[in-house]
Each structure stands twice: as structure tokens, then as C-alpha cells.
Amino acid sequence: MRSELSVDHLLGIKYLQQEDIELIFKTADHFKEVINRPIKKVPSLRDITIANLFFENSTRTRLSFELAEKRLSADVINFSAASSSVKKGETLIDTVNNILSMKVDMVVMRHPNPGAGIFLSRHVNASIINAGDGAHEHPTQALLDSYSIREKLGDVRRKKVVIVGDILHSRVALSNIFALKLQGAEVKVCGPKTLLPKHIESLGVKVEPNLKKALEWCDVANMLRVQNERMDISYFPSTREYVKQFGLNKKLLDSLNKEIVIMHPGPINRGVEITSDVADSEHAIILDQVQNGVAVRMAVIYLLASKIKQ
Numbered sequence: 001m002r003s004e005l006s007v008d009h010l011l012g013i014k015y016l017q018q019e020d021i022e023l024i025f026k027t028a029d030h031f032k033e034v035i036n037r038p039i040k041k042v043p044s045l046r047d048i049t050i051a052n053l054f055f056e057n058s059t060r061t062r063l064s065f066e067l068a069e070k071r072l073s074a075d076v077i078n079f080s081a082a083s084s085s086v087k088k089g090e091t092l093i094d095t096v097n098n099i100l101s102m103k104v105d106m107v108v109m110r111h112p113n114p115g116a117g118i119f120l121s122r123h124v125n126a127s128i129i130n131a132g133d134g135a136h137e138h139p140t141q142a143l144l145d146s147y148s149i150r151e152k153l154g155d156v157r158r159k160k161v162v163i164v165g166d167i168l169h170s171r172v173a174l175s176n177i178f179a180l181k182l183q184g185a186e187v188k189v190c191g192p193k194t195l196l197p198k199h200i201e202s203l204g205v206k207v208e209p210n211l212k213k214a215l216e217w218c219d220v221a222n223m224l225r226v227q228n229e230r231m232d233i234s235y236f237p238s239t240r241e242y243v244k245q246f247g248l249n250k251k252l253l254d255s256l257n258k259e260i261v262i263m264h265p266g267p268i269n270r271g272v273e274i275t276s277d278v279a280d281s282e283h284a285i286i287l288d289q290v291q292n293g294v295a296v297r298m299a300v301i302y303l304l305a306s307k308i309k310q
């Protein structure tokens with residue numbers, strides 16, 4: 001196994017190799033053990049400063065990155081666009097260069113524009129981690145999702161995973177497809193035709209329009225949120241119609257002749273893509289995903305920081 005990542009930034013799963021994912025998971029195994037100790041902190045990144053730049057709302061990703069950075073003993077600064085001089089017209093490059101002039105080594109950025117992290121990596125001198133860029137990629141979410149499947153089922157290779165819902169607007173779907181395919185999983189997508197990108201099968205996934213058939217086929221169902229905030233037109237007749245065809249409820253889950261693992265990246269629209277009795281059931285690993293997010297992000301930050309230090 002390799003001892004360092006093949007990349008200097010984490011901009012998307014698209015730029016990773018299978019060996020990178022194996023290295024991240026092996027490193028995350030170590031950090032998962034660390035964060036379960038009474039003293040949950042290691043001094044590894046005492047000389048590193050990280051800026052978390054969030055130009056879009058977040059709960060899980062922002063808190064998870066901040067906790068991961070603090071567990072590694074990095075110095076951390078937080079920036080939220082809503083309360084910044086971005087509101088006065090400052091550009092992305094100017095904002096970031098001002099922050100970097102305070103001797104920042106690494107930037108974790110969430111931005112509504114696809115490719116914002118790639119753009120930044122070409123213009124500033126710091127290691128960039130993409131914490132979600134529009135409907136493009138959310139690489140650490142896909143890594144923590146695969147890590148959680150590996151933890152629950154032993155391996156990702158040859159597992160059958162269905163991604164259900166709003167694939168069109170989902171950075172989680174795209175990053176998951178890249179990550180799962182790289183690790184040798186079989187992937188299907190299921191959702192309203194209007195919410196499936198036209199050429200989705202060119203990514204090596206199959207379309208299954210019937211939710212019950214998709215669930216009968218899979219080992220894991222990843223239920224995505226309907227991203228109303230990214231919809232400028234109506235993609236389905238009504239929420240009621242969506243729930244009827246693509247919502248997962250306990251009755252449907254109990255009707256399957258097998259047990260499956262239920263995932264959701266959060267935030268959940270309870271009663272839309274998934275009912276509360278499913279989200280809170282023993283089949284769901286939603287909170288395990290959140291917990292694993294800290295260890296996986298510690299691994300990503302640690303591995304990228306070791307390349308800065310060289």
C-alpha cells in the first residue's frame with residue numbers, strides 16, 4: 001500500500017486512485033481508535049493552520065471538519081460568507097488571499113459554484129479540500145459513506161448499492177458513484193426520470209425506475225434529499241406523488257425478503273425520502289456515517305498536511 005496520497009488537494013473523487021482511498025481508510029481506522037480514547041486528541045498538526053470557508057449552509061460537514069482539525073491539534077479559523085465582506089462585493093480570490101496572508105496552510109471550502117475548489121487550487125498557494133461545490137462533488141461525504149459500508153459489511157467491493165432520489169442536483173451522488181465504482185461496487189440509481197441526468201449510464205451505473213425492485217436488488221440503499229433549493233422548476237407533480245413512488249417507509253422495507261443497510265447523507269426531509277421509523281430503525285446507519293465523518297476527515301487532513309510539511 002502507498003504511504004502518501006497521489007494528490008496535493010482533495011477536489012473530487014474523480015482525481016483519486018483506488019490506492020488513495022485504501023490509504024485514507026487505513027489512516028481513518030487509526031483515528032477512529034483515537035477519537036474513542038478518553039483523550040481524543042493527537043498533536044500531529046500543531047504547526048498547521050486551517051481555514052474553513054463556508055459560502056453555503058452546512059451543519060454536519062462544517063462541524064465535522066472543525067472537530068477533525070481540533071482533534072489533530074491544528075489551529076482553526078472559521079469563515080461564513082453570510083457575515084463577511086463577500087456581502088460588500090469582495091471576490092473569491094481576494095477573500096482567500098487575504099485569509100492566506102495570515103499564514104494559513106490549508107483551506108476547506110464549501111461553495112455553491114461547481115469547480116470553485118479547482119479554480120482556487122490554481123490561484124492560491126494552499127492545500128484545498130472541497131467540502132461540496134454546487135451539484136458537482138462532495139468527496140469527503142463519499143469517502144465517509146464508503147467507509148461506513150466497509151465498516152458495516154466488511155468490504156465495498158462487489159456490494160450492490162442503489163442511490164435513490166434527486167441524482168440530478170446531487171454532489172453526493174456523483175462523488176459516491178466515482179468512489180463506489182473505483183472500489184469495485186455495483187451501482188444503480190433510482191428516481192424520477194426528470195431527476196436523473198441524461199447520460200448517467202456513461203458513468204457505469206444502471207437505472208432502475210422501480211424503487212421496490214431496486215431495494216430487492218441492493219445490499220445498501222443511499223436515500224438522497226430532494227434538493228428543493230436547487231430547483232427552479234417543478235421536477236415532479238407533487239411531494240405526495242414523489243413520496244408514493246420514491247419514499248422509503250417501514251411497510252416497504254418490511255416487505256423485502258432480505259435485510260438491507262439504509263444510508264442518508266443528511267439533512268433528512270423526514271416523511272419525504274424516508275420516514276422517521278426507517279431513519280431511526282436498526283437498518284439505518286445515518287448517525288454512524290456522521291461519526292465516521294470525523295475520523296475520515298482527520299485522515300484526509302492529516303495525509304494532505306504531511307505533503308505540505310515535506
Ligand code: CP
Nearest residue numbers: 058059060061265266
Ligand atoms: N451531508 C452534508 O453535507 O450535510 P451538511 O450540508 O449539513 O454539511
